[in-house]
Amino acid sequence: MKSIYRIFTACALALTGGTACIPAQAADAYPNHPVRLIVTSAPGSGxxxxxxxxxxxxxxxxKQSFVVENKAGAAGIPGTREIVASxxxxYTLGLVSSNHAINPSMHPxxxxxxxxxxxAITLIGAVPLVLAVPANSPYxxxxxxxGAARAHPDKINFGSAGLGSAxxxxxxxxxxxxxxxxxxxPYRGGNPLMTDLMSGQVATAFLAVSTAEAQIKAGTIRALAVSSARRIPSLPAVPTLAESGVAGYHYAAWIGLIGPAKLPAHVAGLLQKTVHEVIALPDVRQQFAVQGFDPSGTSSAEFLETLEREIASTRELMGKH
Structure with a gap:
């Protein structure tokens, strides 16, 4: 009994420190039937x-199916509610986005x-954003x-995919x-935002790189900067916001894997380890590259740290709306 206790204690400590520990007997028992993977957004989203x-x-x-189910709408709240209630x-997991950290500020x-x-199992990676303007913009x-925004406060319109969106x-x-x-x-999603940005009805907007890249390369919009800490491979000529004079700016819309509270440490550890192995596969990385997605893979502790930090910073920002 003591040896079993030591194994599970060690696993719990290893998981919080970022190293997955999986007792052989427990790992063999999971999974033994298909796993639901709830996505808190619509089909075709990032x-x-x-x-x-x-x-x-x-x-x-x-050696079990992971069945993707979309539970979209209301900033991912219905899908997340189903995950946490499972x-x-x-056998019920979910993918959540930065909205998970934004929602407490928008929905008390x-x-x-x-x-x-x-x-919090692992952050899978992040989607860098690009600050864009219409192709014929004077900026x-x-x-x-x-400079124009300082000269004309509240006059230059900025579009987003909705109040409280990333x-x-x-x-x-x-x-x-x-x-x-x-x-x-605020628009109702990214598609109408893109339409009005291209037509010049919106002066500027942040867009996901996966959404904007084709239009940037087609010349229908112009990229001013990317939001990430470093330049991205698919748009190497586009500087970061920090390089463009906004010192310290760094933001990306992240995606993470979660389960309900009290998920056994050996299960969370096995899932974390598996995700890290999968996102290192060349074919998966190629799919991510097409989407402009930057894979990372973190420990549970790092994921929680990111989540708590962004909840706090978003509350402060939203207070300024």
């Missing part, structure tokens, strides 16, 4: 594409606790845009760090 990129190889490695046995009556009601650089948060960060103020126009 979140959905990541889920469908990793699910087949997770199934191969664990049995903590590893959430039907779950964003941190306490989940098991050629980030400093052109900032694109909105990226804009609020830019306002705070550059000491400017846009006129915010």
């Amino acid at each position: 979140l959905d594409l990541v889920a469908r990129a990793i699910a087949p190889d997770m199934g191969k490695k664990l 049995a903590p046995d590893g 009556d959430l039907p779950y606790d964003t941190v306490k009601d989940i098991t 050629k650089t980030v400093q052109d845009l900032i 694109l909105d948060v990226a804009g609020l960060m830019l306002e705070k760090m550059a000491r400017i103020k846009f006129m915010h126009i």
Whole structure:
């Protein structure tokens, strides 16, 4: 009995420290039937594409099907509610996005606790954003845009995919760090935003690289900067916001794997280890590259640290809306 206790204690400690420990007997028992992988957004979204990129190889490695189910709408709240209400046995998991950290600021009556009601398994990676303007915009650089916004506070319109979206948060960060103020126009999703940006009805917007790249290369919109800490391979000529004079700016929309609270340490550890192996596969990395997705893979502790930090910073930003 003592040896079993020591194994599970060691595994719990290893998981929080970032190293998965999986007792042989426990690992063999899971999974023994298909696993539901709930995606808290619509089919075809960035979140959905990541889920469908990793699910087949997770199934191969664990010898059970990982069945992707889309539970879209309401900023991912219904899908997350289903994940946290499920049995903590590893057979219902979910992919969540940065909205998971934003929702507490937008919805104080959430039907779950964003941190306490989940098991944070691993951050899978991040989607860098690009600050773009119409192709015929007079703003050629980030400093052109900032200068105009300072000269005309609340006059230059900034579009986002909705109030409280990751694109909105990226804009609020830019306002705070550059000491400017846009006129915010929230859209119902990224497609109408892109349409109005291309036509010039919106002066500027942050967009996911996967959404914007084709239009940038086609010349229908112009990229001013990317939001990530370093330049991205698919747009090597586009500087970062930090390089463009907004010192310290760094933001990306992340995607993470979660389960309900109290998921056994050996199950969470096995899932974490498997995800890290899958996102290192060349074919998966190729799929990610097409989407502009930057894979990482973190420990549970690192995921929780990111989540708690972004909940706090988003609350501060949203207070300025």
